Amino acid sequence: MYQVKTYNVIAQEGLDTFTKDYQINKSDHADAFLIRSADMHHVNFPDRLKVIARSGAGFNNIPLERATKQGIAVFNTAGSNANAVRELVIAVMVATSRNLIPAYHYAEQNSGADISLHTEKAKDNFRGSELAGKKLAVIGVGHVGSLVANAASALGMDVYGYDPYLNTDAAWRISTSIHRVDSMKEAIQNADYVTVHVPKNKQTTGLISAKEMEMMKPGVHLFNYSRIGIVNNTDVVKYLDNHKIKTYATDFGEDQILGRDDVIVTPHIGGATHEAERNGSTQAARTIMKYLKTGDTTNSVNLPQLRLPFEGPLRITLIHQNVPKMVGKLTDILGDAGVNIDKMSNASLEHTAYTIIDVDGLKDEQKVLNQLKQIDGVYGVRLLKK
Ligand SMILES: NC(=O)C1=CN([C@@H]2O[C@H](COP(=O)(O)OP(=O)(O)OC[C@H]3O[C@@H](n4cnc5c(N)ncnc54)[C@H](O)[C@@H]3O)[C@@H](O)[C@H]2O)C=CC1
Numbered sequence: 531m532y533q534v535k536t537y538n539v540i541a542q543e544g545l546d547t548f549t550k551d552y553q554i555n556k557s558d559h560a561d562a563f564l565i566r567s568a569d570m571h572h573v574n575f576p577d578r579l580k581v582i583a584r585s586g587a588g589f590n591n592i593p594l595e596r597a598t599k600q601g602i603a604v605f606n607t608a609g610s611n612a613n614a615v616r617e618l619v620i621a622v623m624v625a626t627s628r629n630l631i632p633a634y635h636y637a638e639q640n641s642g643a644d645i646s647l648h649t650e651k652a653k654d655n656f657r658g659s660e661l662a663g664k665k666l667a668v669i670g671v672g673h674v675g676s677l678v679a680n681a682a683s684a685l686g687m688d689v690y691g692y693d694p695y696l697n698t699d700a701a702w703r704i705s706t707s708i709h710r711v712d713s714m715k716e717a718i719q720n721a722d723y724v725t726v727h728v729p730k731n732k733q734t735t736g737l738i739s740a741k742e743m744e745m746m747k748p749g750v751h752l753f754n755y756s757r758i759g760i761v762n763n764t765d766v767v768k769y770l771d772n773h774k775i776k777t778y779a780t781d782f783g784e785d786q787i788l789g790r791d792d793v794i795v796t797p798h799i800g801g802a803t804h805e806a807e808r809n810g811s812t813q814a815a816r817t818i819m820k821y822l823k824t825g826d827t828t829n830s831v832n833l834p835q836l837r838l839p840f841e842g843p844l845r846i847t848l849i850h851q852n853v854p855k856m857v858g859k860l861t862d863i864l865g866d867a868g869v870n871i872d873k874m875s876n877a878s879l880e881h882t883a884y885t886i887i888d889v890d891g892l893k894d895e896q897k898v899l900n901q902l903k904q905i906d907g908v909y910g911v912r913l914l915k916k
């Protein structure tokens with residue numbers, strides 16, 4: 531029986547996806563963690579932990595290097611909540627362009643009076659602009675960014691996408707009406723709206739700072755539904771104060787930006803829809819089961835993605851350093867133990883590699899596994915039985 535420990539609120543549909551071989555609990559001795567935004571940086575990973583699945587896209591809450599070195603596979607469910615974020619971003623863009631929030635407050639505050647008497651005069655204060663015909667820059671055109679770009683284009687916006695690492699799958703999702711540009715400057719200069727949809731990492735921290743704000747058009751509306759820190763809030767305050775930025779809309783509050791009329795903050799609700807939480811939790815549950823049963827690393831964010839049909843009877847999977855002669859060392863140990871290799875596959879991702887070996891004739895299982903584990907640079911070894 532595999533033990534699955536959950537953090538955060540995980541949609542019931544995902545928990546119901548687990549078969550009878552899995553027990554969901556809060557025990558620290560888990561084979562799998564199923565999490566959302568819980569911060570894993572200070573959580574000790576138990577020795578038996580094999581997999582962490584993040585229901586959602588961002589995985590900056592998980593220490594990937596530590597997980598890899600402990601032989602733990604980490605997965606996300608990118609795309610599961612992309613539509614939820616798209617709808618929120620478009621909603622806030624409309625709210626911003628039509629002064630919806632101040633107009634709502636006006637109507638609410640004047641509801642005691644006969645509002646119809648004042649309406650014709652009051653509406654002059656809330657005259658807005660239409661999105662159609664305006665220029666939108668989308669920074670990061672992955673699952674979320676591509677959907678935002680396509681929806682904005684369908685609303686008649688002139689959309690520019692900047693993503694130096696765009697993969698082929700993402701490229702297929704982008705409408706041909708989106709202009710693909712090769713520099714941040716080309717995307718953001720002259721844009722009426724700028725929206726950022728990138729993962730948070732060392733390269734993207736401060737991606738939008740004073741230098742980029744300086745390139746923007748006066749009166750720009752800036753959106754950050756990615757993570758705190760990708761847009762530099764100290765610089766945002768400066769550029770809001772000098773009216774270069776008209777509105778800053780974000781899902782991530784911080785003291786210095788709160789309480790201003792030109793800032794719209796939501797409490798991290800981008801992925802908080804029934805549909806997105808259901809998609810994420812079921813996808814995460816399936817990923818955990820597949821990895822534990824077959825070693826399939828599709829959608830892993832710390833290991834190379836590898837899938838090999840598992841016909842049995844036995845499979846050895848290894849997470850190890852990506853160094854020369856490693857595969858030779860593994861096969862030497864198996865050969866010396868009289869083990870026959872039926873199928874084998876290996877892939878690498880930067881400094882890490884992952885190897886799947888289907889075998890038969892494995893007699894002294896524990897001895898062979900221990901020998902494999904003792905190879906310098908091997909982080910984790912598992913034996914799977916069909
Ligand atoms: N507010 C919320 O509740 C949610 C927030 N998010 C955030 O949005 C981020 C993006 O989500 P997805 O689109 O699903 O991820 P994704 O991985 O599908 O797309 C991210 C894109 O950013 C691009 N990128 C990376 N570095 C870049 C750079 N320096 N400049 C331009 N592009 C760059 C990548 O090539 C990729 O195409 C997540 O990592 C997460 O932090 C995602 C879902 C919900």
Ligand SMILES: O=C(O)CCC(=O)C(=O)O
Pocket residue numbers: 566567585586587588589611798800801802
């Ligand atoms: O609602 C959640 O669990 C987090 C959504 C999010 O930020 C993400 O998927 O990256």
